[in-house]
Amino acid sequence: MTININKQKDSRRIRDKKPDIGTRVGESFNSALLLLFTVAILTVPLSFIGATVNRIIILIIINIIAVVGISIFSGNSGILTIGHVAFYGIGAYVSGLLTTSPDIKMEFLPNLPEFLMNLNLSLLPAIIIVGIISAFLGLLTGLPISRLRNTSAIIATFSLLVISHYSLIGAKDFTNGNKSFYGVDQVVDVWTALGFLALAIGIAFLFKQSSAGLQLRAFRDDEIAAKSMGVKVNRRLLESWIISATVMGVAGALFAHTVGAFAPRAFYFLKTFELIAMLIVGGIQSISGAVCGTILIAVLLEIVRNIENGFVLFGLEVPPLWGLTQFCLSGIILLVLYLRPSGLFGNTEITLPFTKNLWPLSKKKVYETISMAPVFKKDNIGSGDMGKCLRADAVTKNFSGLQALNKVSIEVQPGEVVGLVGPNGAGKTTLINIVTGSLVLTDGRIFIDDKEITSWSMQSIALAGLGRTFQNIRLFKELTVRENIMVSVSANKDHSGLSLEKTATNWLVEFNLQEYAHRLAGTIPYGYQRELEIARALALRPRYLLLDEPAAGMNRAESENLLKLLKDIRTRYGVGILIVDHDLHLIMKLCDRVVVINKGEVIASGKPDEIQKAPQVIEAYLGTDQE
Amino acid sequence: MEIAIQYITNALSVGGTYALLALGLAIVFGILGFINFAHGEIMTICGYVLFYAMAIGLPFWFAIIIGVIMAGVAAVIMERIAFRPLRGANPMSLLIAGFALSGALQISFLVFLGERPKPVPMPEYFTGAIKIGGIYIGVVQVISIAVTIVAVFALNLFLKRTKFGISLLAAAEDFSIARLMGIRANAIFSGTFAISGLLAGIAGVLWLAQRGSVSYTMGFTPLIKAFIATIIGGMGSLTGAVLGGFLLGALEIVFQIILPSEQLIFRDPIVLFFLIAVLLFRPGGLIQEKKESMR
Known part of the structure; x- marks a missing residue:
């Protein structure tokens, strides 16, 4: 492992290798185009066969739109939604109400309010209104749901399905209750459906690759790390929820205008099953997976339905039509979970090597900037202003009776390296968790420069200027090395006019990690993972950096390299560093000041050589070490 | 007054x-960390067994x-067949597996046992009312309340006083440590599901009685x-689950009373909506996990 941050050498190396740093937009554009093309090839020719097949084809395309819609939320956040069919159903009913001719509505909805009765919009305006209404409902439902995680979130989405189902049945004056809503113009043809599919796929890719999508995927991998990089998780969840609800609503409207008549049971358990099977088979994290999984399941379901009809012909005792279908769907879901939980595509998207230049904007500019030296100015980060510092003031923390910290004060100046040491259980980790906002303190105050940040959220503290690394490395393992950096660059917003990729690539060059740029972060060697974590924290452009046992698990040579790296970071960026480690060799060589805590109290503080001689330290810490 | 007590x-x-x-x-979630989506089908199974047992004259x-x-x-069988192969998978996979299982079971009931509801005749003394302090109260209600209290009390005793109960609590605290202490994982899985199934069975009987x-x-x-x-x-909080259940019951009766009969279909949506709104203000639920969010 070598750490080399010699700019000259690096930029030369980059020029030599001409690394492919293809833009996010370019790659996604290829995938999107390829997917659309595949769907079109598979569907358009079949649509000429006859009216029945044509309708099946259109419904499959609409299912793809719906599944892509779900994947906008579930794929990026990793939280499965089993309630999105609610938006689909509401979209169908709303567009039905908006477009169906007053004469027909008069027949089965005599109590409809006047203005709805007289409305007779065409498809496009109706869909726009459906989109707006779905977005609004998304906002309403997303507010509580974006605050939930894991199982709670999934269950809460499920209750949405139940709410919408009973509401649709109950609102008889608008929906005809349990009976069919009919007479909707069947105006959607294959081309309209494909058009909206293009839109849906486009939106899905754009969102996935946007900073919001990137941050959401970071959250999916590791919520705590994402928050520590300044990611406002709940807001990102809400955004993606709203977008995906909107797509779902529009898909529902298209469905209504394809089938012409429907009842609430079309938007309930079975539909949910169908869409979830489609999503899971392809792989929940992949848009390509959503598209291909849907096609696969849809074809399979058509076959199953035909088998069921066959039974009818032979006059055997026939289960209701949907019986076998649901059985198959359940079986498929279980099978995928047992055999290939991440689906056919995992987290990859389909691409073809020769399509790299499809995106009209050329990549030339990218190469130019990449050969530039990284652009950090010392005054951008460390101010060197004496009055400013990271300060914990008389911090006390009680864990139900146990006092973990008792009036601990600590201060880090910009450009200064402070070591925090102490035996196991001394309270180091507690202090770090309090400073970074993952624990709430019992008493005391924390400041960054002149700002009091006591009990701020993790993300606000990160954005206020405190970067951190973790004792057990917490990279976004399913993101690439470069994307890891891009997450904190994007949260920080200020990246001197450069694109996310360029800024991130510059950081990688800075840490000599550029050759791993496109590897998944979880797959690079351990030492590099540690460095990447430091790089990711620095990419936030913090004024203070908190390193939690960076040398843990490193051998002597590796920790020597780390020492060099950290010294360099301090001088080049002027950040104040608070470092916790058990590697005393590293601490003594690196730190300007060392603070020793034991049993929740500061027992010594001063220059490394003074500390080493202090009797109370030897007794509490070094003394036991020598035994 | 009488009406109020009847409502209560x-x-x-x-x-x-x-x-x-x-x-x-909650007991499955607290110990094993996932929600069994097919829990309701256990309740249904109890109902069908009851029906057929009585049909053959027991x-x-x-x-x-x-x-x-x-x-x-x-x-227990459900755990063995559907969940054990997925042990160690993330909670979401297990939830989806339960979801799929629930669908498959419902369809099996439908296909093999028929679509129409099967009446389970209750003994006559069940349907009557008793007079307590001058007020008539339905026997079913009284029995339901009594059974709930007894079941919760028995579960509490079991968890706190028996060796197996204590090892379940230990597993809920920290599964891997509990295993290191010599508690067998398979026993924990089966035991947890058995308890959860028994509770669902009792709930099924009460549901049928009503x-x-x-x-x-x-x-x-x-x-x-x-x-919800x-x-x-x-x-995962057991106390919280009981509390949540009663809150739900109360809400349901309240809306049953205030909604006009033609709007009763909205009772469940309104109750669910109300509960989700609670989550807006307390995302962690009423009884928050005591553990600090620390790694």
């Missing part, structure tokens, strides 16, 4: 049923015992509410 007993008896269901969900109380035991057995018939979707609606009760109570 109604709320308590309905809430008790939800509480037992929620308790079964006495009522004996049928109930068999039904509840079979619910426990069904839960509704009178079993159908293939019997477990579905109460389960959704029990889900466990979230509202605080995921």
